[in-house]
Amino acid sequence: MTTPELSKTNGSTGTTGAPVPVTVARGDGIGxxxxxxxxxxxxxxxxxxxxxxxxxxxxxxxxxHSAGIEPGAWExxxxxxxxxxAPITTPQGxxxxxLNVTIRKSLGLFANVRPCVAYPPFVPTRHPKMDVVIVRExxxxxxxxxxxxxxxxxxxxxxxxxxxxxxxxxxxxxxYARRHGRSKVTCMTKDNIMKLxxxxxxxVFDEVAADYPDLVAEHWIVDIGTAKLADTPEAFDVxxxxxxxxxxLSDVAAxxxxxxxxxxxxxxxxxxxxxEAIHGSAPTLAGQDAANPSGLLLAAVMxxxxxxxxxxxxxxxxxxxxxxxxxxxxADVTGPGxxxxxxxxxxxxxxxxLGQQPTTLPAVTYPAGQPQLAVPTATARPAxxxxxxxxxxxxxxxxxxxxxxxxxxxxxxxxxxxxLTMITxxxxxxxxxxxxxxxxxxxxxxxxxxxxxxxxxxxxxxxLLRRLDRAGLDFVKTEGLYRFDGEPGYSxxxxx
Amino acid sequence: MTTPELSKTNGSTGTTGAPVPVTVARGDGIGxxxxxxxxxxxxxxxxxxxxxxxxxxxxxxxxxHSAGIEPGAWExxxxxxxxxxAPITTPQGxxxxxLNVTIRKSLGLFANVRPCVAYPPFVPTRHPKMDVVIVRExxxxxxxxxxxxxxxxxxxxxxxxxxxxxxxxxxxxxxYARRHGRSKVTCMTKDNIMKLxxxxxxxVFDEVAADYPDLVAEHWIVDIGTAKLADTPEAFDVxxxxxxxxxxLSDVAAxxxxxxxxxxxxxxxxxxxxxEAIHGSAPTLAGQDAANPSGLLLAAVMxxxxxxxxxxxxxxxxxxxxxxxxxxxxADVTGPGxxxxxxxxxxxxxxxxLGQQPTTLPAVTYPAGQPQLAVPTATARPAxxxxxxxxxxxxxxxxxxxxxxxxxxxxxxxxxxxxLTMITxxxxxxxxxxxxxxxxxxxxxxxxxxxxxxxxxxxxxxxLLRRLDRAGLDFVKTEGLYRFDGEPGYSxxxxx
Ligand SMILES: NC(=O)c1ccc[n+]([C@@H]2O[C@H](COP(=O)([O-])OP(=O)(O)OC[C@H]3O[C@@H](n4cnc5c(N)ncnc54)[C@H](OP(=O)(O)O)[C@@H]3O)[C@@H](O)[C@H]2O)c1
Ligand SMILES: NC(=O)c1ccc[n+]([C@@H]2O[C@H](COP(=O)([O-])OP(=O)(O)OC[C@H]3O[C@@H](n4cnc5c(N)ncnc54)[C@H](OP(=O)(O)O)[C@@H]3O)[C@@H](O)[C@H]2O)c1
Numbered sequence: 001m002t003t004p005e006l007s008k009t010n011g012s013t014g015t016t017g018a019p020v021p022v023t024v025a026r027g028d029g030i031g032x033x034x035x036x037x038x039x040x041x042x043x044x045x046x047x048x049x050x051x052x053x054x055x056x057x058x059x060x061x062x063x064x065h066s067a068g069i070e071p072g073a074w075e076x077x078x079x080x081x082x083x084x085x086a087p088i089t090t091p092q093g094x095x096x097x098x099l100n101v102t103i104r105k106s107l108g109l110f111a112n113v114r115p116c117v118a119y120p121p122f123v124p125t126r127h128p129k130m131d132v133v134i135v136r137e138x139x140x141x142x143x144x145x146x147x148x149x150x151x152x153x154x155x156x157x158x159x160x161x162x163x164x165x166x167x168x169x170x171x172x173x174x175x176y177a178r179r180h181g182r183s184k185v186t187c188m189t190k191d192n193i194m195k196l197x198x199x200x201x202x203x204v205f206d207e208v209a210a211d212y213p214d215l216v217a218e219h220w221i222v223d224i225g226t227a228k229l230a231d232t233p234e235a236f237d238v239x240x241x242x243x244x245x246x247x248x249l250s251d252v253a254a255x256x257x258x259x260x261x262x263x264x265x266x267x268x269x270x271x272x273x274x275x276e277a278i279h280g281s282a283p284t285l286a287g288q289d290a291a292n293p294s295g296l297l298l299a300a301v302m303x304x305x306x307x308x309x310x311x312x313x314x315x316x317x318x319x320x321x322x323x324x325x326x327x328x329x330x331a332d333v334t335g336p337g338x339x340x341x342x343x344x345x346x347x348x349x350x351x352x353x354l355g356q357q358p359t360t361l362p363a364v365t366y367p368a369g370q371p372q373l374a375v376p377t378a379t380a381r382p383a384x385x386x387x388x389x390x391x392x393x394x395x396x397x398x399x400x401x402x403x404x405x406x407x408x409x410x411x412x413x414x415x416x417x418x419x420l421t422m423i424t425x426x427x428x429x430x431x432x433x434x435x436x437x438x439x440x441x442x443x444x445x446x447x448x449x450x451x452x453x454x455x456x457x458x459x460x461x462x463x464l465l466r467r468l469d470r471a472g473l474d475f476v477k478t479e480g481l482y483r484f485d486g487e488p489g490y491s492x493x494x495x496x
Numbered sequence: 497m498t499t500p501e502l503s504k505t506n507g508s509t510g511t512t513g514a515p516v517p518v519t520v521a522r523g524d525g526i527g528x529x530x531x532x533x534x535x536x537x538x539x540x541x542x543x544x545x546x547x548x549x550x551x552x553x554x555x556x557x558x559x560x561h562s563a564g565i566e567p568g569a570w571e572x573x574x575x576x577x578x579x580x581x582a583p584i585t586t587p588q589g590x591x592x593x594x595l596n597v598t599i600r601k602s603l604g605l606f607a608n609v610r611p612c613v614a615y616p617p618f619v620p621t622r623h624p625k626m627d628v629v630i631v632r633e634x635x636x637x638x639x640x641x642x643x644x645x646x647x648x649x650x651x652x653x654x655x656x657x658x659x660x661x662x663x664x665x666x667x668x669x670x671x672y673a674r675r676h677g678r679s680k681v682t683c684m685t686k687d688n689i690m691k692l693x694x695x696x697x698x699x700v701f702d703e704v705a706a707d708y709p710d711l712v713a714e715h716w717i718v719d720i721g722t723a724k725l726a727d728t729p730e731a732f733d734v735x736x737x738x739x740x741x742x743x744x745l746s747d748v749a750a751x752x753x754x755x756x757x758x759x760x761x762x763x764x765x766x767x768x769x770x771x772e773a774i775h776g777s778a779p780t781l782a783g784q785d786a787a788n789p790s791g792l793l794l795a796a797v798m799x800x801x802x803x804x805x806x807x808x809x810x811x812x813x814x815x816x817x818x819x820x821x822x823x824x825x826x827a828d829v830t831g832p833g834x835x836x837x838x839x840x841x842x843x844x845x846x847x848x849x850l851g852q853q854p855t856t857l858p859a860v861t862y863p864a865g866q867p868q869l870a871v872p873t874a875t876a877r878p879a880x881x882x883x884x885x886x887x888x889x890x891x892x893x894x895x896x897x898x899x900x901x902x903x904x905x906x907x908x909x910x911x912x913x914x915x916l917t918m919i920t921x922x923x924x925x926x927x928x929x930x931x932x933x934x935x936x937x938x939x940x941x942x943x944x945x946x947x948x949x950x951x952x953x954x955x956x957x958x959x960l961l962r963r964l965d966r967a968g969l970d971f972v973k974t975e976g977l978y979r980f981d982g983e984p985g986y987s988x989x990x991x992x
Contacts, residue, residue: 144923427640
């Protein structure tokens with residue numbers, strides 16, 4: 001696997017005592033307040049940081065940068081490779097791209113790590129034993145954002161799952177579990193329906209799990225798995241999932257643990273890492289000294305570990321736990337009978353307790369001298385033998401009679417060397433032998449196959465498309481049908 | 497919109513007193529036991545049913561029918577158009593298609609309706625006020641099951657969302673809410689990321705909502721919406737979502753309400769309806785007279801309403817509630833200090849209470865004489881003006897240098913009339929002006945566009961593909977780029 005010619009994140013320089021360059025953005029809404037609180041705590045705790053500030057968010061979008069970031073800011077990010085980010089306000093409406101998705105994907109931040117912990121009785125929760133870490137694949141799945149509308153009625157989004165993507169996130173989850181003394185990694189997918197894509201994720205997870213015999217590995221179907229998490233989160237330890245499921249699961253986990261104001265997250269890649277709170281810019285709270293800085297502070301704790309200052313991370317984290325225990329809380333997590341403090345006062349309370357340990361809640365330890373958590377690369381694999389069976393041609397066709405469409409297609413395609421074998425509508429076979437009850441849209445798939453497996457060619461596909469065009473058939477997309485080492489790389493039609 | 501020439505489900509004949517033909521399948525595992533219990537209760541309650549049994553599931557798969565159902569069974573389903581189905585055991589491994597998905601899609605059962613209700617204190621729950629109905633789109637989204645592997649590294653699944661599909665499910669949700677005296681319908685999507693597909697669902701929901709000013713309509717992003725449901729289900733009333741989100745949400749809702757053994761579901765379409773418990777065949781409980789028949793029984797209650805026997809539905813449902821109140825329970829929902837009864841004894845206890853009303857839990861009423869709940873069809877719309885801007889060509893290409901690939905593509909495509917404007921890898925723009933940190937797979941998208949919007953043609957696409965093939969470039973899929981009434985029907989690249 002080719003990797004760009006860049007040195008790795010300079011994670012170990014921190015232990016030498018020299019300040020580590022870190023890019024910081026104060027963001028929008030409550031962002032500046034919680035960033036200020038966080039940086040004050042870090043400084044008081046002795047963090048050795050050389051902060052470089054960049055501007056992102058509303059003001060930058062307003063200056064016409066559709067992703068909310070300026071070219072100069074990329075330069076800082078690519079040099080420091082460590083980003084402590086406050087939340088921003090994403091403008092509504094089309095034309096704007098999510099800054100987070102852009103940064104994650106451009107910098108290859110493939111792992112989104114989100115610990116969700118309950119702090120009973122100091123933060124009210126129905127799930128006092130909860131201590132779950134969600135490791136979410138951060139770059140692919142439906143979040144690739146590749147969408148097409150191709151007929152009057154039907155729109156499409158591509159879900160992409162790659163083998164190296166699966167391998168890296170699975171390996172990261174196991175490495176993380178081992179490093180943090182956790183005992184189980186749970187994979188969640190919907191591979192009973194999506195046998196190729198989610199099936200790949202599940203299969204690679206199982207392969208990787210074999211390299212970690214010291215850890216328990218299990219798989220849940222994501223629907224019942226999410227339900228189980230919502231009901232009995234103590235059944236889980238580390239959870240690893242594709243992007244979309246992880247997005248939902250991690251919000252469920254954060255919410256039922258206590259408050260979205262309490263959780264931080266790390267976005268980790270081979271070349272860089274970004275640390276942020278899980279919540280947004282909460283514009284209604286902005287400027288009132290009322291927001292909880294804890295999410296960003298715990299994200300900063302993860303950053304300190306990442307840049308090789310674990311002793312500072314430990315000091316901050318334990319002081320924060322001691323602060324919770326002292327009943328000092330912002331309004332969002334105030335228990336019964338405790339008056340809330342403001343953002344600044346909360347940060348002061350944490351600073352006052354630097355050096356203290358919690359007494360009821362378990363104290364954390366981040367052992368010094370450990371090398372940075374390995375960011376896995378995918379194993380090089382021999383290329384499978386790839387042959388072509390045919391092509392799925394998708395058509396925009398208004399008439400709703402599948403038999404008539406089949407007749408048109410067979411006439412137009414006659415002589416190409418690829419035979420029409422099936423027509424589906426939204427995945428359901430409607431020809432041959434369809435049911436009249438099947439609801440049909442104006443978006444049809446016609447499967448053309450060579451009579452011998454592996455004997456089709458791209459030239460035949462081009463020829464077929466040329467003939468369909470001449471016959472006035474509006475082909476709107478194609479999907480090649482391939483075998484890899486003899487095994488078909490495409491699903492059957494529903495009802496086939 | 498064309499609809500097949502079939503008369504509607506004969507829902508109103510039940511009120512005349514004549515038995516209504518109903519197809520019944522006993523399924524696998526605990527299926528036969530819970531079906532037996534359910535049919536005994538229905539008979540005792542005076543349901544007028546002419547039962548036709550069909551066989552589905554394990555035995556049928558074993559006879560070589562890859563969808564678990566035989567041709568003769570379809571005949572009964574298509575004639576009675578009402579299906580009371582026990583769970584089946586789906587064989588593991590490739591080559592088998594989900595029977596449920598096949599039946600839903602072949603019969604056009606677009607709406608999956610699942611009420612999730614808490615029964616405190618009789619069934620332990622953390623959410624005593626919960627009373628939510630999930631209305632899940634049942635036919636499209638990723639569950640179309642259209643998957644392709646096209647390179648060594650990357651697999652793909654298509655997410656399809658159609659306008660008529662969105663309109664029918666949204667309208668069904670509002671009709672359902674009105675009929676059942678509910679006040680709010682909540683839509684959940686991820687349209688901040690998937691602006692075309694989930695955006696369509698959200699937009700159509702808003703359009704349909706305007707026809708129901710008596711009902712509150714709201715939208716949540718599905719990640720935080722699922723978290724809210726898991727934490728505070730009493731904030732919701734009726735929820736309507738695309739297929740995948742609905743699958744997850746409805747399992748969360750059923751689980752936190754009390755038990756998966758308690759919920760039934762209806763799968764409703766224009767021509768037919770299927771009623772089943774939400775749980776599976778629980779093979780470990782089979783043959784022990786231990787399973788809870790409640791899920792199937794409540795599904796049968798929905799069936800009775802559907803076929804025009806609401807007075808029988810009401811009698812069964814209230815007797816069931818009175819049974820819960822009496823502390824009669826199967827082992828899965830036994831509260832503290834109550835001994836469990838078996839499947840048969842539970843059914844007997846319900847039969848003993850036919851005619852009784854619950855005293856603590858609210859009694860249900862199903863008013864007689866109402867016409868069947870209208871199953872909406874989609875509104876006919878004028879066809880938008882469609883023009884073509886170009887094509888996205890996806891390539892299997894092993895070298896990871898985007899600039900070199902761009903040079904090859906430009907040389908090969910020279911003279912076609914479509915210009916290379918962008919290359920992305922998993923949706924992220926890598927040419928022009930990519931970042932070296934972006935992780936690249938062997939799956940590339942090259943966007944070719946006409947210099948003037950709307951001026952591209954299919955013939956140019958064929959010509960382009962022919963030239964790419966000749967240059968040895970392995971195009972594995974294409975997606976046409978269109979405008980509808982002048983508006984682009986395709987997304988930008990991330991970072992574009
Ligand atoms: N990573 C990011 O930059 C990021 C992430 C998510 C959202 N956003 C953006 O943020 C903006 C607002 O989004 P949103 O309102 O959906 O979500 P949000 O900013 O997370 O706020 C939702 C609610 O959560 C509470 N909350 C969040 N953070 C809190 C804190 N630190 N302390 C106390 N309470 C807190 C507040 O509740 P009360 O009102 O009840 O006090 C707030 O109204 C949007 O523009 C969105 O696009 C950015
Ligand atoms: N519609 C369908 O036909 C359908 C739906 C889902 C699954 N399935 C199939 O069913 C098979 C088993 O799947 P699964 O084990 O994942 O899910 P499941 O059959 O729903 O069973 C999971 C567990 O839920 C409990 N349970 C489910 N129904 C119950 C009932 N009526 N009374 C008491 N307890 C009940 C049992 O828990 P305890 O063991 O703790 O008692 C059971 O082991 C698979 O082959 C699956 O494909 C079919």
